[in-house]
Amino acid sequence: MSAGRAASLEHRIKAQAYGLGFDLAGIAPLGIADSAAAFDDWLARGYAGGMTYLERRADVRRDSRLPVPGATCAVVVGLDYGGREPPGPVARYARGDDYHDVMLDKLRALHAWIASHVGRDVPGKAYVDTGPVLERDLARRAGLGWLGKNTTLINPTLGSCFFIGSLFLALDLAPDAPFTADHCGTCTRCLDACPTHAFTEAHVLDARRCISYLTIELRGEIPAELRPLVGELVYGCDVCQEVCPWNEKFSRRLAPESPFVPRAAVAGKSARTLAHAILAMDDDSFRDAFRGSPMKRAKRLGLERNAAVVLANLGDTSAEA
Secondary structure (H helix, E strand, O other), X not given: OOHHHHHHHHHHHHHXXXXXXXXXXEEXXXXXXXXXXXXXXXXXXXXXXXXXXXHHOHHHHXXXXXXXXXXXXXXXXEEEOOOOOOOOOEXXXXXXXXXXXXXHHHHHHHHHHHHHHHOOOOOEEXXXXXXXXXXXXXXXXXXXXXXXXXXXXXXXXXXXXXXXXXEEEOOOOOOOOOOOOOOOOOOOHHHHHOOOOOEEEOOEEOHHHOHHHHHHHOOOOOOOOXXXXXXXXXXXXXXXXXXXXXXXXXXXXXXXXXXXXXXXXXXXXXXXXXHHHHHOOOHHXXXXXXXXXXXXXXXXXXXXXXXXXXXXXXXXXXXXX
């Protein structure tokens, strides 16, 4: 393939990604992750908490050449989920449809378009959050942003309120220039604002203290000393992103047709109203309310636990934490 045709193909792939609705797109080479040593140290310190699945394929996560044999590059994309939406008891990313489904459908459509465009089958696989991939590392390699002090990937024109997905391909594509600058400077707003002081230092999060972990990933009771710090957050936490100057300036409102527009089960509900609604649900009503929602991740038992904690924090004696 000539240099001109290769450049054209890369341009067309990214243009198609934008056409499918993605807000960011870049191409990354595969290899040993720049953050591999930091990831190993993070696991060794026990900061993953009960997320033991992160250890099971740690060797594959460290080297992005391993998840998909034969793959040589990845098209990495970002999809905005509305960082300018009003705050509430549910993190912004989880109020609408499940981003895994939304992004995988788009990435698979992109994969099919690439195969059609080059006129042959192109081995590859799409990943969104659940595969053995250090996605932020790969996204930085693709030029999509830098790793903020709150550990989120920050894009200089979008902020950090976007999902990351990747399409691994066995295809010879020239990569984009990696993002090498760090535009956080001396700012520590995210570190200072964390309600549970979950950041042990810049770029290092102890998930065991993070409200998102406590209300989503943790199985079992939330430690008693951390319950008051959860406040009115029923599912997830946006605090470290809300205070980020890059989000204050560049985050967006959702378009009315976005799949991430809040569903009826959570739209406009206060923490008290949502907590009571969750505690009143049976299995059928829970399934109806959260079918196709990322909030299923916590399961009914986890959401009930969170609701009880929030009501206790509100001084509502109708539920026990």
